[in-house]
Amino acid sequence: MSSTLIERVLPEKRALTTKPRPSDVAFRTVLNVMSYSSLLILAAIGGFLAFRGFGAFKENGFGFITHAEWSSIVGDNGKEVSSFGMGAMITGTLIIATIALFIGVPLSVLTALFLTFYAPERLKRALVTVVDLMASFPSILYGIWGFIVLAPMATYWAKLVYKYLGWIPFLSVPSPAFDRSPFLAGIVLSIMIIPIVTSVSREIFAQTPLERIQAAYALGATRWGMIRAVALPFGASGVVGGAMLGLGRALGETVAVYSVLNIVFKINWHILYGYGGNIASMIVQKFGEASFTEKKALLAAGFVLFVMTLLVNMVANTVVSRAVKSGK
């Protein structure tokens, strides 16, 4: 059995080559340049933020992430005394994004289920167009609408929630100030993430294997029974991925949050209470009139946001592509 007894002489493996035609070479070069350019731009932005913000990281140390205070005062001696911490903004960003997911994901999943399994063909096409349109709608318009139309309603809802569920710690408020709260910002964001979560979920649900759907119906399944036993287990990981793509958007959303949220540099766990924070909108608010040192700190904050969204999106893409591939 052993190969030491009989030495098998195998020919050397040949290199498999081909001479590409010039047109192919040219096209390939163009494609390479194009596809690497976006990666390069992304890396350049990240590098720029990290490089310019480095000073702020150095001066404030770990406190840059954990401290809530953000102040820059020019003292009597003309020297700038500053202390920068993103704690309030990071927690605020996460709180608002969580609220957005909490409201937006169930809405989107139910919409996707309706579109896939219930809607008649024509209604389905119309609704898909509308939902996709929502994705391309400028966020400042969501912001204005949120500020003018939604805010009064959200204040009313917040009061209702407080009245009945105020005993839950994070739903309580120190004083009855319900305007411009993280709750309102979360609602606006939840509407903005509906398109992405809906379309990813819809695509996954549409791939539910027909034979499994038939198997369920042939067993006397109600449509709800079929969805619960077949479509939801099949689509679960895709829905999670879609939700994370939504989270990516919710983390980075700027203008809409800026329009509706009362940005205060203080960690606020009371989601109904009228102030909060969000990294992106904080940068917008401060950047125009920032001093040199503060600009550095804002760029560092930008770098933190950059890393957060990049991570979330990468995880989301992996989850989605795995869900599509495995077809579980």
Place this chain on the structure above:
Amino acid sequence: METRVKMSTENTPQPNSLAGVAAARVREPGSAPLGSGLEARGVHAWFGSHLALENVSLDFAAGTVTALIGPSGCGKSTFIRTLNRMHEFIPSAAMAGEVLLDGKDIYASGTDVTRIRLQIGMVFQKPNPFPSMTIGENVLAGLKLAQIKYDGNKDDLMEETLTRAGLWNEVKDRLSAHAGGLSGGQQQRLCIARSLAVNPKVLLMDEPCSALDPGSTLRIEDTISQLSKTMTIVIVTHNMPQAARVSDYTAFFLADGGPGQMIEVGPTNEMFSRPKDQRTENYVSGRFG
């Protein structure tokens, strides 16, 4: 499997003839007291504007096995899917005629389709257990899907249906394993067990063995003959020896350029030995199709 081989050698006068095998299996309608009858009356089926099936009337007496044979595209699969209202599952599909279960039209307005499908179960060409469920959960899936409250002992039901489907001995030690780990033949018997768990009166089988190896095929055929003692079975098959082995009656379908029609139906032994129609004769003798 042992018994199956023995049975056919004992009762078969001409071991190599299909007609001989079938002759051993014929039972008169009504001789089996259990099960129930299914009747198709003037069934037509369309896909969009395309008429796929024209005017099929067929009786399935209680406790009998009826095989539907015919070349591809002859409408036999379409027909079997009209029998438990799976046909309408395809968008643009339409039908005319009546299908009576115990004398009641299953297409009557106000009928709850899910109840119909509980009484008329179906096994598909490709085994399709639910991969997210365990073997045991798959067996009981019908109860959950149709939201039935089952009063009896679920473990007993699981053992009973798996035994009837001829799978119990192979899976009794791994009921909590996922169904995806079973072989194709085992998966198909699991699907049969799953259909049986909701206690249907009729079982429709759409080419249940066409994706299986010969060994698994024989086991499924064994299961079919066991089941036929207690229920009505309709089976679509391309495999004529199989039709001869398992069925009491055979119906021959053909689409001669136009919509599919039923050419002839009769006791299986007669269909294979002395069919009345020349086209049936050509088909069963292997001259076309």
